[in-house]
Amino acid sequence: DPIRLFKYLILKAIFGLSDVDVVERSKYDMSFKYFLDMAPEEDVIEPSTLTKFRKLRLRDTNMLDLLIGKTVELALEKGIIKSKSIIVDSTHTKARYNQKTPRETLLDYSKNLRKEVYRIDESFKSELPAKVNNGILEDEIEYCKKLLDAVKANEVLSNYPIIKEKINLLEETVEDDLEKLSLSKDEDAKVGHKTYDTSFFGYKTHLAMTEERIITSAVITSGEKHDGKQLQQLVEKSQAAGMEIENVIGDAAYSEKENLEYAKKENIQLVARLSKTVTHGNGNKSAGFEYNKDADRYVCKAGHMSVKKTKTRPKKHAEDGQGSVESYFFDVEKCKRCPQRDGCYRDGAKTKSYSVSIKTNTHQEHMDFQESEHFKEKSKERYKIEAKNSELKHRHGYDVASSSGLSGMEMQG
Incomplete structure (x- = not known):
């Protein structure tokens, strides 16, 4: 039932659970069963069904x-x-990966797992693999796999509900990162x-x-x-x-x-x-410059914001008192390195600016x-x-x- 599967995803988002744990909790949590419109004795779905629904079925659905x-x-x-x-x-x-890279996310989840293990059995620390700290995502993934294997090998520890939840969440994150390592660069x-x-x-x-x-x-x-x-x-x-x-x-x-x-x-x-600048800019709109009203600056198509603004009144405007020209200057060093500089920045130019005419009687x-x-x-x-x-x-x-x-x-x- 697609509706029930979607309800599972809502529960997963609200409670921060892995696919495995949200399905597991629906076996015994009556509030989950009520929300999912399930009878108390009704069988639950396989977690893999939810994973496939989440990753494949909803991809192209509006x-x-x-x-x-x-x-x-x-x-x-x-x-x-x-x-x-x-x-x-x-x-x-x-x-998601601006503040925390995939590696930092794995560090957090593995730390939470170790913390719960130590809380129950501090002596188990000697059984865990040595931590890595070289900044390489692949090595962190390998460490997490070893950590998971070590904890899961201890049947007593791995059957505690709180530890089981941490294991499942870390496993799901490792699988997601292996499937798409490019997540660290969100395109x-x-x-x-x-x-x-x-x-x-x-x-x-x-x-x-x-x-x-x-x-x-x-x-x-x-x-x-x-x-x-x-x-x-x-x-x-x-x-x-x-x-x-x-x-x-x-x-x-x-x-x-x-x-x-x-x-x-x-x-x-x-x-x-x-807003005078928003409502009337006689600049070249095809160049891709857009006005940011919060910053009162123009932003180029590459996402760089102007660093300086000047205002002048050309002779033709000074005569009728109806307008002025605002010029927005960009960081030339960024322009020189910009992958979208062709047709925007002329090689060797010492400045890069974008000008708009402001007419107050419009x-x-x-x-x-x-x-x-x-x-x-x-x-x-x-x-x-x-x-x-x-x-x-x-x-x-x-x-x-x-x-x-x-x-x-x-x-x-």
Whole structure:
């Protein structure tokens, strides 16, 4: 039953258990049986079935959209959702192997196993293999195998439930690392910026939710992606889930020119304050430079953030007093070594900059809308999505990825 298998994965995520242990616990834990819709005497599945389901069956399934869509459908049926507004924002998640490499994860799990063994029988320390500390993942995997063999050889120790759980979790991690040693270099994760001088390596989850705090759509991207570029997809996914949308509430990152035009075409009111640089940049958009509103800097297609900003008023703008030009300068040393420098950086150049024209008289219609009572009232709802982001991170472990890759992040979501 795919539904029951998926419920097993939910239990596995909530309780931090291996495939073997979540199945084992479902044999005797009545709360697990109730959640899995099992009769007390019913047989459980083979752990290998869950492993195959986790690694193969769900790989190409758009599970996140399906689950969110079903949630919205039920909420609309029950009359829980009454508003016609969605609130949009993004939250960042650090890559699993940014803070901890696979080797460091193995070190933690092997240490936890040894700790439980010593707590029960400290004299067994002499029976364990010598630890390695050369920084090589393959050697750490080999050590963990020897440690597992030594503990499992002692039938008394290995049958303690707490030790059995630590054994199974370490075994599963060793198998995963052997299967995909490349996890230490997460190809999908990218550097994103929270502010000018703080960054993270990982992913972004772009969310839309109702005023009743029901999530209506989500888009998972690598960390460097711009919030505003995901607006149209969030709206379309929310509509596909059954939402009727009259207002979209967000911060200044969503007020770029393309989004204002899209909202007008769809007869949606975009409740997002104008950010002059986001809404009007006459730079070369095909070059792949994107504005980061948190850092107030541009980021190139390679993910490098500009290090300096200058502002000038060319003669043509000085005469009418309507605009200026902002130039963003990048670290030339990084440009020289960048694998994407072709067509972006000219060899031998002493500087690399990107300039945008700022015209303050643009979007007068939206500027007038910002002063309306409707805009001010709807803007007050935006705090709700900040609270939702905090809940995801602090109550549901969404601050660090539990696996590697965008597909893993979608499963975690």
